[in-house]
Amino acid sequence: MTDSKLTSQGAPSGFNWKPLVTNQSTILVAVILLLAGVFSAGSYGSFWDVSVFNNILTDWGLIVLLAVGQTFVVISGGIDLSVGSTVSLSGVVAGVVMVNWMHLDLNVKNEAAIGPLLIALLVCIATGVAVGLLNAFLVNVVGIVPFIATLATLGGGAGLAIIWSGGMPLQGPNFYGLVNPIKIGEISLSPISFAVLVVAVVVTIAGLFLAKARFGLYTYAIGSNSFAAKAAGINVKRHLTWVYVVSGALSGIAGMYAYTRLGSGSPSSGAGLELQAIAAVVIGGTSLMGGSGKMLGTILGAFLLYEVQSGLLMVGMDPNWKQVIVAIMIAGAVGIQGFSFGQRRK
Amino acid sequence: MTGELIYEVKNVSKRYGSVVALDGASLKLHAGEVIGLVGDNGAGKSTLVKVLSGAHKPDGGQIFLDGVERSWESPRDALESGVETLYQDSGLAPHLTVSENVFLGREKYKKGILGWFGFLAKKTMEAEAQEDLEKVGIAFPSANRPVSQLSGGQRQAVAIGRAVSWARKVIILDEPTNHLGARQAGEVLQIIRAAKAKGLGVIFISHTLPHVLEVTDRIVVLRLGRIVKDSPTKDYNNDTLLGTITGTIQTIKVEGD
Numbered sequence: 001m002t003d004s005k006l007t008s009q010g011a012p013s014g015f016n017w018k019p020l021v022t023n024q025s026t027i028l029v030a031v032i033l034l035l036a037g038v039f040s041a042g043s044y045g046s047f048w049d050v051s052v053f054n055n056i057l058t059d060w061g062l063i064v065l066l067a068v069g070q071t072f073v074v075i076s077g078g079i080d081l082s083v084g085s086t087v088s089l090s091g092v093v094a095g096v097v098m099v100n101w102m103h104l105d106l107n108v109k110n111e112a113a114i115g116p117l118l119i120a121l122l123v124c125i126a127t128g129v130a131v132g133l134l135n136a137f138l139v140n141v142v143g144i145v146p147f148i149a150t151l152a153t154l155g156g157g158a159g160l161a162i163i164w165s166g167g168m169p170l171q172g173p174n175f176y177g178l179v180n181p182i183k184i185g186e187i188s189l190s191p192i193s194f195a196v197l198v199v200a201v202v203v204t205i206a207g208l209f210l211a212k213a214r215f216g217l218y219t220y221a222i223g224s225n226s227f228a229a230k231a232a233g234i235n236v237k238r239h240l241t242w243v244y245v246v247s248g249a250l251s252g253i254a255g256m257y258a259y260t261r262l263g264s265g266s267p268s269s270g271a272g273l274e275l276q277a278i279a280a281v282v283i284g285g286t287s288l289m290g291g292s293g294k295m296l297g298t299i300l301g302a303f304l305l306y307e308v309q310s311g312l313l314m315v316g317m318d319p320n321w322k323q324v325i326v327a328i329m330i331a332g333a334v335g336i337q338g339f340s341f342g343q344r345r346k
Numbered sequence: 347m348t349g350e351l352i353y354e355v356k357n358v359s360k361r362y363g364s365v366v367a368l369d370g371a372s373l374k375l376h377a378g379e380v381i382g383l384v385g386d387n388g389a390g391k392s393t394l395v396k397v398l399s400g401a402h403k404p405d406g407g408q409i410f411l412d413g414v415e416r417s418w419e420s421p422r423d424a425l426e427s428g429v430e431t432l433y434q435d436s437g438l439a440p441h442l443t444v445s446e447n448v449f450l451g452r453e454k455y456k457k458g459i460l461g462w463f464g465f466l467a468k469k470t471m472e473a474e475a476q477e478d479l480e481k482v483g484i485a486f487p488s489a490n491r492p493v494s495q496l497s498g499g500q501r502q503a504v505a506i507g508r509a510v511s512w513a514r515k516v517i518i519l520d521e522p523t524n525h526l527g528a529r530q531a532g533e534v535l536q537i538i539r540a541a542k543a544k545g546l547g548v549i550f551i552s553h554t555l556p557h558v559l560e561v562t563d564r565i566v567v568l569r570l571g572r573i574v575k576d577s578p579t580k581d582y583n584n585d586t587l588l589g590t591i592t593g594t595i596q597t598i599k600v601e602g603d
Binding site for chain 1: 399401420421422425426431433437438439440441442446447450451452453455465466
């Protein structure tokens with residue numbers, strides 16, 4: 001990081017990685033490695049054991065998808081609380097379409113399930129986009145602050161998920177191979193699964209759009225000073241609509257991700273995930289005041305969050321403490337941000 | 347002294363609920379002319395600025411640019427037609443760099459693959475921003491620093507430089523010398539003279555009357571949403587200008603009638 005100036009000048013392509021990396025990222029990587037060492041040091045088995053790591057990576061992917069969308073929303077100066085219930089809702093809607101409408105059941109498996117699952121993916125994305133549009137409508141047109149607008153859609157989405165599923169998971173076509181490690185012949189690429197690859201592609205595209213493209217620049221500008229953005233000729237409401245739609249669409253993809261893992265559309269698959277996504281964003285150094293933040297920070301934040309939770313489970317902590325740990329980490333991260341912000345202002 | 351009529355508003359009014367912020371104001375601006383717009387707090391200056399810059403639509407009246415009647419739907423409309431505005435205190439995004447602020451809304455792109463994925467040309471914009479601001483006569487630190495790291499005077503310089511380098515016809519400066527030291531304020535006035543020399547029409551809004559008297563060709567005084575006086579700057583001195591703004595001079599006149 002200290003030689004970021006050198007690298008940016010030395011890169012012949014002129015491609016500047018500096019915006020993707022911050023000092024906070026370096027700190028996060030250090031903490032992640034340190035904790036990994038601590039958790040592996042006990043007699044509880046290696047934290048990096050491949051099967052454990054595969055589980056972590058797959059679980060982590062779900063949070064990452066939500067946190068990526070949340071990063072755009074938070075940088076724009078808003079917040080999206082509806083992402084968790086959108087995971088549940090889109091998974092349930094996909095289940096309803098496949099099970100109740102197309103009359104497919106859990107015996108449609110593996111390669112035979114690819115067709116229905118692709119339809120399900122489109123259904124999930126459409127559901128997420130619909131929630132995003134509703135959020136944008138409430139924020140832009142009705143004029144409700146994002147916190148309350150998305151709190152309303154959080155509640156509404158969770159309720160609809162229970163009503164449409166009858167409160168029970170809808171078991172439908174499944175293809176668990178998508179979430180298990182990829183095998184080429186006899187060689188396993190563990191912990192890399194198809195699902196993890198999808199997440200990697202999404203993260204890369206989103207990261208580039210945030211750091212390199214107009215979409216990202218306008219997101220920062222609106223979060224930094226929406227009046228200045230408007231005065232510069234940016235259509236602020238239209239841009240915010242896109243931001244909430246992106247968050248909704250990614251929540252829909254996350255809903256499909258959860259469906260693929262469970263083999264069913266469950267009305268509780270996304271419960272509480274909004275807290276995890278926001279925690280990942282904030283731990284990654286994105287300011288809740290808007291205007292600043294990096295995608296790499298979010299990814300590392302999500303990983304740190306997941307590492308701490310699963311590490312503590314491995315050393316025998318009661319799983320019910322999980323939410324408390326996440327809450328403490330959010331408070332800690334925001335506290336540190338507030339402290340360093342105060343320092344800068346002096 | 348001045349060129350053709352470029353910007354004109356006729357009889358514009360604007361209401362906020364029951365409050366009449368602007369009541370039939372008319373204004374003419376010529377190329378190469380600097381107009382001072384003065385008035386007490388609540389006189390309607392900010393409202394008139396918002397109408398002129400396209401931020402607010404007037405309830406009544408007409409707007410002409412180069413003799414053609416226009417109706418601004420958004421600030422973007424006015425910007426694209428060559429009317430730039432520097433808003434009081436809030437023109438820049440503090441988290442963005444100097445060059446990102448200068449180019450905000452008018453970014454340059456790299457040539458992408460098949461015209462797709464054309465990322466922002468940050469290096470080009472940094473170099474051009476530096477050049478543009480230097481041309482305007484502003485000394486300031488490197489263009490890739492976030493605006494939040496600049497001093498108040500440097501921020502103001504960037505904001506003015508941005509407006510002047512983009513303006514093609516009209517530039518509206520709302521309190522550009524606020525919070526500035528004497529030397530920096532002097533630099534701002536110098537920039538205004540440079541803009542005038544370039545043939546731009548300048549509307550200069552300020553509470554600092556000596557600045558207004560120093561740099562303008564004509565002074566328009568607003569009171570309670572109405573234009574109460576519009577005369578060449580040489581017709582005013584500090585006392586008569588202040589009296590016209592506060593209403594003491596006109597009040598005496600009216601009573602004398």
